[in-house]
Amino acid sequence: KAGVTQTPRYLIKTRGQQVTLSCSPISGHRSVSWYQQTPGQGLQFLFEYFSETQRNKGNFPGRFSGRQFSNSRSEMNVSTLELGDSALYLCASSSQDVGLADYNEQFFGPGTRLTVL
Amino acid sequence: AQSVAQPEDQVNVAEGNPLTVKCTYSVSGNPYLFWYVQYPNRGLQFLLKYITGDNLVKGSYGFEAEFNKSQTSFHLKKPSALVSDSALYFCAVRDIERNTGRRALTFGSGTRLQVQP
Numbered sequence: 001k002a003g004v005t006q007t008p009r010y011l012i013k014t015r016g017q018q019v020t021l022s023c024s025p026i027s028g029h030r031s032v033s034w035y036q037q038t039p040g041q042g043l044q045f046l047f048e049y050f051s052e053t054q055r056n057k058g059n060f061p062g063r064f065s066g067r068q069f070s071n072s073r074s075e076m077n078v079s080t081l082e083l084g085d086s087a088l089y090l091c092a093s094s095s096q097d098v099g100l101a102d103y104n105e106q107f108f109g110p111g112t113r114l115t116v117l
Numbered sequence: 118a119q120s121v122a123q124p125e126d127q128v129n130v131a132e133g134n135p136l137t138v139k140c141t142y143s144v145s146g147n148p149y150l151f152w153y154v155q156y157p158n159r160g161l162q163f164l165l166k167y168i169t170g171d172n173l174v175k176g177s178y179g180f181e182a183e184f185n186k187s188q189t190s191f192h193l194k195k196p197s198a199l200v201s202d203s204a205l206y207f208c209a210v211r212d213i214e215r216n217t218g219r220r221a222l223t224f225g226s227g228t229r230l231q232v233q234p
Contacts, residue, residue: 004160033222043161043207043224056221090160102149102211103168106222108160 002027004093004109012115018079021112025072025093031055032074033106034066037088046089049074078114086116121210123225130198131233138193138228140208149211150191152182154204155227161207167191178202198232205229 005024013019025032033056034046045058049068066076072093078085092106121142130136142148149168153161165176172184182193191208208225 035224042226045222045224048222058221092161103166105151105163105166106161107163108153110158110160 004091004107006089006091006109006112008112009110010113010115012117013081014117015081015083017081018077019081019114020075020077021089021091021114023074023076023091023093023109025074025091026107029093029095029107030072031094032068032072033092033094034074034076035090035092036060037090037111038086043090046076050095081116083116086114088113121208121223121225123206123208123228125228126226127229127231129231129233132200133197136195136198136202136230136232138206138208138230140191140193140225141189142191142208142210143189144210144212146212148191150182150184151209151211151222152176152180152191152193153207153209153224155207156204164193164206198230200232200234203230203232 004026007022031050033048035043036046037043046060046064047054047066048056052068063079068074088111090108090111092108094106095104123140128138151166152164154164155161164180165174165182167174167184175181180195182191184191205227207227209222211222
């Protein structure tokens with residue numbers, strides 16, 4: 001099976017712009033999670049989707065949003081970019097069954113490196 | 118609230134020696150514990166998990182971890198380290214909050230393992 005893919009891999013934006021990142025999970029996986037990784041804050045959970053429904057949300061401002069499509073592909077959007085949004089954004093997919101979603105490991109994509117100037 | 122702590126930013130070990138990467142956790146319910154590894158410029162890879170059952174869990178690449186409920190720890194171990202084990206290691210805990218049903222996957226700050234030849 002193909003792994004989790006994320007596009008684009010690298011992105012440079014300026015403050016105030018918005019950005020959309022895309023994630024395609026492993027075939028058959030219905031759960032997609034997003035994380036922000038920075039040197040200072042480490043790996044922080046953004047949100048989790050299962051079958052197009054947001055199941056869980058981290059402590060990020062409303063500028064960060066996401067969605068999941070019927071084919072399980074997911075996008076996350078960041079509006080009004082700030083310098084502090086520069087980070088590696090990781091997407092992970094997991095599980096084919098919501099009953100197992102808590103127990104199953106996650107498979108991570110390579111990430112999108114966002115730089116905000 | 119749940120949390121997970123990795124008290125060591127970096128662990129240095131000589132090749133062939135045993136290694137331990139420490140992790141402690143705090144959850145309100147039963148913990149579901151995971152270890153992931155991250156190589157440079159790549160996403161995280163799953164190593165092993167504890168859901169229930171035997172306290173000693175075996176995972177990929179010869180790694181194992183011991184779940185200790187009384188000490189709320191889940192230390193990662195390997196009997197003989199390889200130079201190729203040098204990477205960033207993350208401990209994570211999934212907790213289901215009894216009152217809210219909220220599910221969160223929280224990662225530790227990461228421990229950089231450096232194995233010297």
